[in-house]
Amino acid sequence: MKIIKLLVLGKSNVGKSSLINYLSKNHSALVSNKLHATRIASSYEFEYKNNRIKIIDTPGASITDNNLLSQAMKSSSTKYITSADIIILLTQPQNNYNYEMKIIDQIRESGIKFIVVVNKIDLDLNKKFEDKLLSSLALNQAMYISVTESINIEGLYKLLDENIDKIVPSENTEDIVLSTSQSNIQELIREAIVNRTNEELPYESAVLLKFFKEQKNSFIIKADIIVSKENHKKIIIGKKGSMIKNIGIKSRETLEGYLGKKIHLSLFVIVKDNWKNNTSILKEMGYIE
Numbered sequence: 001m002k003i004i005k006l007l008v009l010g011k012s013n014v015g016k017s018s019l020i021n022y023l024s025k026n027h028s029a030l031v032s033n034k035l036h037a038t039r040i041a042s043s044y045e046f047e048y049k050n051n052r053i054k055i056i057d058t059p060g061a062s063i064t065d066n067n068l069l070s071q072a073m074k075s076s077s078t079k080y081i082t083s084a085d086i087i088i089l090l091t092q093p094q095n096n097y098n099y100e101m102k103i104i105d106q107i108r109e110s111g112i113k114f115i116v117v118v119n120k121i122d123l124d125l126n127k128k129f130e131d132k133l134l135s136s137l138a139l140n141q142a143m144y145i146s147v148t149e150s151i152n153i154e155g156l157y158k159l160l161d162e163n164i165d166k167i168v169p170s171e172n173t174e175d176i177v178l179s180t181s182q183s184n185i186q187e188l189i190r191e192a193i194v195n196r197t198n199e200e201l202p203y204e205s206a207v208l209l210k211f212f213k214e215q216k217n218s219f220i221i222k223a224d225i226i227v228s229k230e231n232h233k234k235i236i237i238g239k240k241g242s243m244i245k246n247i248g249i250k251s252r253e254t255l256e257g258y259l260g261k262k263i264h265l266s267l268f269v270i271v272k273d274n275w276k277n278n279t280s281i282l283k284e285m286g287y288i289e
């Protein structure tokens with residue numbers, strides 16, 4: 001059985017985490033329509049045709065902020081290029097491919113095999129963007145799919161099969177560690193927050209797991225929701241606690257799917273000024289090493 005490291009790169013919001021959940025048949029990565037949703041590179045494993053695929057999600061980092069968290073996001077977006085056996089550069093129908101042009105240069109320099117996949121083809125079935133895409137990235141062809149509309153996923157599998165057959169897995173010792181269940185749980189709770197809040201709150205909040213215990217038929221999970229201002233705390237709690245209740249219901253549902261058992265979840269909101277520059281909190285969350 002081969003272990004194949006499949007790295008997924010691309011601009012924020014093109015559907016990298018969605019693709020990973022789809023291919024691994026498990027909702028384990030945070031998905032959101034907000035930009036800069038994924039914060040750290042995370043690796044998930046699944047079995048595929050007698051191979052073990054280690055698929056690596058990355059943040060789509062074109063961030064201009066200059067705090068410790070943003071720096072970590074930027075560096076983890078391209079950190080694993082040279083450790084991968086194969087790379088999917090994921091993109092979408094758009095007006096220009098400047099971001100992809102920069103990334104593809106780095107990928108070509110590494111010499112690692114890559115495929116360019118255009119997601120969200122449901123948004124432009126006539127492929128008006130195709131000439132621009134192929135000329136900007138100096139390609140003869142690309143693969144066009146839609147994850148949410150299940151368009152041409154079989155084409156993607158076929159292309160992956162052809163490539164996987166040829167791969168001799170690298171013996172790179174700088175291996176990519178699997179994301180821990182701590183970080184996956186935190187990020188899945190954060191998914192419920194990001195998708196229920198607006199403006200700066202999706203970016204100013206984080207989740208820290210405080211207690212995790214497996215019982216026969218259930219898990220007990222306690223987590224802190226960290227925000228940077230008192231008024232953010234008010235928003236997260238909501239009128240008569242309606243928002244936090246809603247976040248709790250949604251994240252419990254997602255976690256039950258992910259962990260396969262009933263969840264008893266307690267969430268607590270904490271204000272920590274400037275947490276994005278707080279090394280010890282970022283370490284505890286697993287955002288930095």
Ligand SMILES: Nc1nc2c(ncn2[C@@H]2O[C@H](COP(=O)(O)OP(=O)(O)OP(=O)(O)O)[C@@H](O)[C@H]2O)c(=O)[nH]1
Nearest residue numbers: 013014015016017018032036037038060146147148
């Ligand atoms: N129309 C359409 N939307 C899609 C498709 N695939 C994913 N999406 C949506 O695109 C949005 C972004 O998806 P993500 O998977 O979070 O994107 P990402 O590339 O991981 O983004 P970052 O984590 O910010 O780098 C979500 O709202 C998805 O539901 C698709 O095939 N078509």
Ligand SMILES: [Mg+2]
Nearest residue numbers: 016017037038
């Ligand atoms: Mg993502």
